[in-house]
Amino acid sequence: MNFKPYNHTEEELQQRIETILKRQNASCDRREALKTIFQSIDFTTLEAFDNAQKINEFCAKALAFPNNDLHLSVPAICIYSPFVKQAKELLKGSGIRVATVACAFPSGQMPFELKKKEVEYCVGQGADEVDMVISRGAFLEGDYDTVYNEIQGVRDICQPPVRLKVILETGELKTVGNIRKASELAIMAGADFIKTSTGKVPVAATPMAAVVMCDTIREYYETTGQMVGFKPAGGMTTVEDALTYYYIVKDILGDSWLNSRSFRVGTSRLAGKVMEELLK
Numbered sequence: 001m002n003f004k005p006y007n008h009t010e011e012e013l014q015q016r017i018e019t020i021l022k023r024q025n026a027s028c029d030r031r032e033a034l035k036t037i038f039q040s041i042d043f044t045t046l047e048a049f050d051n052a053q054k055i056n057e058f059c060a061k062a063l064a065f066p067n068n069d070l071h072l073s074v075p076a077i078c079i080y081s082p083f084v085k086q087a088k089e090l091l092k093g094s095g096i097r098v099a100t101v102a103c104a105f106p107s108g109q110m111p112f113e114l115k116k117k118e119v120e121y122c123v124g125q126g127a128d129e130v131d132m133v134i135s136r137g138a139f140l141e142g143d144y145d146t147v148y149n150e151i152q153g154v155r156d157i158c159q160p161p162v163r164l165k166v167i168l169e170t171g172e173l174k175t176v177g178n179i180r181k182a183s184e185l186a187i188m189a190g191a192d193f194i195k196t197s198t199g200k201v202p203v204a205a206t207p208m209a210a211v212v213m214c215d216t217i218r219e220y221y222e223t224t225g226q227m228v229g230f231k232p233a234g235g236m237t238t239v240e241d242a243l244t245y246y247y248i249v250k251d252i253l254g255d256s257w258l259n260s261r262s263f264r265v266g267t268s269r270l271a272g273k274v275m276e277e278l279l280k
Contacts, residue, residue, distance in 0.1 A: 001188070001223050003216065006180040010208060013176065017207045017248070024247035033250075034274050035072060037242050040260050042099060042231070044078040044268045046199070055083045059090040065271075070278060074271065075260035076129060081118070084125040099129035099165070103154065106169070106198035108133040112150055119157045130158050131165040133198060134182065136172050144185060151189035165193035165231060165264075168213075171203025179209050183216035193229035199266060204234025210245055214252040221253075230257065233266025239273050 008016075043062050045054065059077065066073040076097035079087055087098045102119045104110035110118075115132075122130055132154050138146040151166055158164040166186040170179050186194045194213055197204035210232055217228045230253070232245040242265055249257050257263050 001220070003180075003184050003219060006177070006212070006215070008176060008212075010176060013208050013211050017211060020211075020251045021244060021247055024251055028247065028250065030243070031278065033243060033246050034239070034278050035070070036258050036263070037246055037265055038072050038271065038274045038278065039075060040258075040263045040265045041074045041268065041271050041274075042076050042078045042233075042264050042266055043074040043271060044199075044266060046078065046080060046101060046105075050080055050083065052083070052086060055079060055086055056090065059087055062096055063091065063094055065275075068275060068279065070275075072275070072278075075264070078129075078131065078266075081122045081125065081127070084122060084127050088126040097128035098126065099131055100125075100127045101131045101133070101167075101198075103132040103134075103150070105131070105133050105167075106200040108135045108169075109137065112153065115150065116153060116157060119154050123157060123162055127162065129163045129165060130154070131167055131195060133167045133169060134186070136169055139173070139178070139182060139185075144181070147182070148185045148189050151186055151191065155190035163192040164190065165195045165229075166191040167195045167198055167233075168209075169198055169201060170196050170206065170209035170213075171201050176208070176212055179212045180216060183213045187216065187220050187228050191228060193231050193262075193264065195231040195233055195264075195266070197232075197234040197266070199234030201234075205232040205236065205245065205266075207244055207248060210248045211252065214248060218252055227257070227262055229262040229264065231264040231266060236265075236267040236270060239270060239277060242267050242270055242274065 078099040
């Protein structure tokens, strides 16, 4: 399909964000919103010092979440690929999916043949979801074919039921036009989700990037009837930050997206804060 020209300025988008937040703050049930957010959190550890013992403890924490009075659980954990097989065994029967990152996360700087080998390893280890980064260097050079072909090549490896999230790293794309173009490429190449960020760069998720990405998802859905998920990740430090992205999704995409099949949140640090508010 051919997407429509996207000519919105940053100033126009910012005004729109303010309107969305005002409208949704006035009409949304905060408690129900927080329940949805908690049940959409990709509980994540992606640190250089991760090891087998830490993954044991991390999985135990994920498994303990449903023991709260509300019986709410996270839908997935996200970890580095060497620990996928271990996590799959620890989480067996829990319904918690195992996601991993790939394609030279977080930089994307690796020959594509090696990226494919990495993704094949992830799938072979049992990953339920793969979060790949795009080649921002190629994208910023205007080499859109390379970016598209790499996503499509990874999609070919991640056959259903494996789900593919494509990380745009919007903070490095910088402009509205670039975020829009990268969203189009990822969707057309077969992404199940488009995701803002790795969380490893100074500028991660922003409301402006979220609006551009959700607008692109909406246009694709209206033309094809196919739903693509959205995941904001990185940069969220308060419960209000997480609610901002919930409100944007609700306003632009609607309630059909507000579940873990189509909405994920990369904000592990807020899991405890969200649950604390819900249990008050």
